[in-house]
Amino acid sequence: MSNNVRLRVGDRPPVLQMIPLSLQHLFAMFGATVLVPILTGLDVSVALLTSGLGTLLFIAITGGQIPAYLGSSFAFIAPIITVAAAWGPAYALGGGVAVGLVYAVVALVIRWVGVGWLERLLPPVLVGSLIVVIGLGLAPVGVEMAGLAKEQVSLMDTDVQIALFTLLAAVLAATFLRGFLAAIPILIGIVAGYLFALLRGAVDLSLVREAAWIGLPQLTFPAFSWKAIAVFLPVAAVTLAEHLGDVLVLSRIVGKDFYKEPGLHRTILGDGLATSLAGLLGGPPNTTYGENVGVLAITKVHSVWVIALAAVFATVLAFVPKLGAIVQSVPAPVMGGVTIMLFGVIASSGIRTLVESGIDFSQTRNLLISSVVLVLGIGGATIGQLGGMGLAAVVGILLNLILPLPEPEAAGAPVAERAAPAQEATEGA
Template identity: 55%
Template structure:
């Protein structure tokens, strides 16, 4: 556990000037990734900001204000949301997101009753690592197409590609060499540099920003009002497997956060509470038209750097995010970001997601001299990235990442030689 004395403890209240400054740091840390996800999947960035703030406040309440975490948009659900929108529009995507939140709630209840080791046995690193690699690599073509092509024509455009490359280079430089504030906002900093370059070469339409109102109501989407609620097997097949796998991301974040803060959050307030908080945030988001939520590693990084663990600071960031969501100029500015800027950032981000899966395998010291591990990882990667699918009638379709996750879980259960799960999921 961390023995360094914090500048502000969990329940220490900052002064007014400290509060605003420290909360803004967390807002900037999560901002780039939180608005990137809705941009990529065709949802409202303003709603994503509001839902991240509401979700974070709900998370803090459910965890008894003991866990200093911020919840932003989840990258893991990009592919399922896109697929769901193709099936039944934004409403289907919101229904799927709601289901993901319910899955989290069910797992939280099971963990409260039976402990958490069963999920570690169900999802060992040899399953989780390759599935996370699939999540990143399956989106590779999306990032590259955004980077290279003019969205108006769908054809290759060298000017647009130059915007993506400048954005990518800037993001890489901020990630590797960023100091101080830039060390935890490389995504946002890279987007700003790319945007300025795009503005200089005439790719940005800034008129919409000038015409936008200062204050504007976000484009909320409500069930029964804006869409009919229809839960079917296809939506379940898209979201349930991914929700189960992303639970390991949550566990990993709680383990890291425990080490940063010096508290055992797995035991107090309990993993079931933090998972329930994550699920509740996703439920809230789905009910107003936002993407699924997850605890953010970027904000854990801010905690580690500043040694300010106060939940008041995280709550302040949540309130600021909600307020930003109602500022029309900000929403218009986000919407004016050209596709190649987001494509350039996505090349790095999706690659990092895939590399994170590889990192899980390495840190868990997964032995690939064992054919069992080799088989599980290989089948997950090829079925997931290759887009394998199972169709049963017109209503049920299981494909890509979701199918790969289920196959990996089944292989792990059935193949002989399964090892008992370690206490720490990632072998740390």
């Protein structure tokens, strides 16, 4: 094992080390996971419950080979609100269950047909560009949370000071700390930022005081309507494209080809069944989280055991509102500070893919594919229900199929050859 990889996927650290490593992932996913139910009117505790259970289900289906965390999907916010307003929340949950079953059907098709067609559709120039899009497409979220997206930003602004202090603490921890502390820079940054926010009087503890110690999530069960399901299905195409990108990023960071082992059919099936489980219990659809991918890249801790414990923590929080309220009290600027680093690391991984694949941008074909994908993806272009990374992926694939190759071998190596060995893929991430 390379010195740059602290823990491989199957490595199980001691419990006292695993707890803070897992807490990093819990904090990284928490804000986005609870925001979706807040915006859609679903129960926050149920969202945490289905996030934890869905992640554990995904890990089981993929044979414990992929360190991915699943949380609430932002892509389904509009369909949930639309269907809930027209037919009621139960039918929105039914739409989520149906999406998960669509994933399962796609997984079966891939199991029968194989992934050879994906290797032809996704050359290195497209893969690298899409990874950049995933990271930079999330960038506005981190910048807004940090308070840096206002019309007039001042260093005298408390939110800005908190965000920058948190970012600085995380960067310094990742750069200068050694040993175990070097593996938890995100947690160190969040704790430092939280304490700084407390000193500045920017932490609202009212929810913590009011929350009960023990409580049961308010489970809601789905209802089904073809009209409601029809609203959800177009979004499933987008989230499937995002799933392909997320698995590619994870493959790149960990240094393994997850498309082939454990297989894309198993990753899609795990994602789909986690989404159906969420709908059955009253939670929003799930998706793999870029925030947690960023934690993997920065810490170089790829242990699936760490992810699994984070999922257990999320499940426990669903039954202990007091603890959930403490985590929820972390100010947005604190999370904004760390996400600036997390999302940037994902984008940097895409740039590394382009560089290490030896992409020749003097070739018009490569230049056009990358340019169009970056502008559509980062610019947030939308056509119908297809937008952002999903639209960029579709257009990039079409360009790859249409534009002529300068020479027979220029189509690029298959995915298996693109995933560098673990020791190479993680160096300098």
